[in-house]
Amino acid sequence: MIQGINASQRYIAPGTIKPANASALEKSSKVSQTEQIAKVDSIEIRARQEAPVTYETTSNKKLDSTEIASLKSASEAATENLRKLVEELILKQDKNYKSALEDSSKEGLAKLGLTTEDVEAAKQAVSVDGEFGVKAVSDRLVDFAIAISGGDKSKLSVLVSAIDEGFAAAKKALGGTLPEISQQTYDETMRKLNEWANETDS
Numbered sequence: 001m002i003q004g005i006n007a008s009q010r011y012i013a014p015g016t017i018k019p020a021n022a023s024a025l026e027k028s029s030k031v032s033q034t035e036q037i038a039k040v041d042s043i044e045i046r047a048r049q050e051a052p053v054t055y056e057t058t059s060n061k062k063l064d065s066t067e068i069a070s071l072k073s074a075s076e077a078a079t080e081n082l083r084k085l086v087e088e089l090i091l092k093q094d095k096n097y098k099s100a101l102e103d104s105s106k107e108g109l110a111k112l113g114l115t116t117e118d119v120e121a122a123k124q125a126v127s128v129d130g131e132f133g134v135k136a137v138s139d140r141l142v143d144f145a146i147a148i149s150g151g152d153k154s155k156l157s158v159l160v161s162a163i164d165e166g167f168a169a170a171k172k173a174l175g176g177t178l179p180e181i182s183q184q185t186y187d188e189t190m191r192k193l194n195e196w197a198n199e200t201d202s
Contacts, residue, residue: 078148079162085144086166087173090182093132094174096125097181126181134181138188146196156197163189 063071099114099122125132141163149155167186171178178186 079158082141082145082148082159082162083166083169086141086163087169089132089137089140090167090170090178090185091173093126093137093182093185094170094179096122096130096132097179100126134184134188137185138192141185141189142192142196145193153197156193159193160190163193 099119102112102114102119124130127133128135130136145159145163149159163186167178167182170182
């Protein structure tokens with residue numbers, strides 16, 4: 001059964017008149033669309049920022065005079081450290097070597113302020129496998145030299161020069177003569193450095 005229609009009620013065709021809150025709905029719709037666009041834009045921008053995977057190389061970059069001076073200074077400091085290491089190790093090697101050769105009599109050791117234990121420790125230190133033996137000292141020198149060169153074999157002459165200076169300084173400090181063990185250490189150091197320089201890179 002059809003209900004009666006009051007005079008106050010009117011029939012309005014859909015879409016002909018906007019509801020009272022239509023402008024608010026339109027604004028809300030526009031804001032929502034703007035938010036969506038903003039979200040899309042921010043996603044696109046972020047995607048662009050993360051996209052580069054490769055890094056720009058600086059191999060073609062020219063160094064300025066300050067950078068060149070800084071690199072040169074660092075290189076000189078590294079070779080000076082090598083020279084000092086050589087001198088320090090050779091002087092310690094000499095001290096242990098001489099202690100190992102001392103007369104073990106209590107009277108002789110007492111004059112030098114040494115004990116029989118000191119002599120035994122010195123003998124062990126300069127032995128084949130000792131801390132100040134030929135192998136250990138030459139290994140330390142060569143390892144340090146290779147490390148400061150960055151593995152660059154073209155720097156061999158610079159490394160050899162620093163090592164020569166270190167041995168010369170130790171020799172001077174010891175009155176102009178190196179003990180036999182230090183001469184052997186020098187020969188072994190040079191042999192190992194040349195062996196490294198002649199290795200083929202794999």
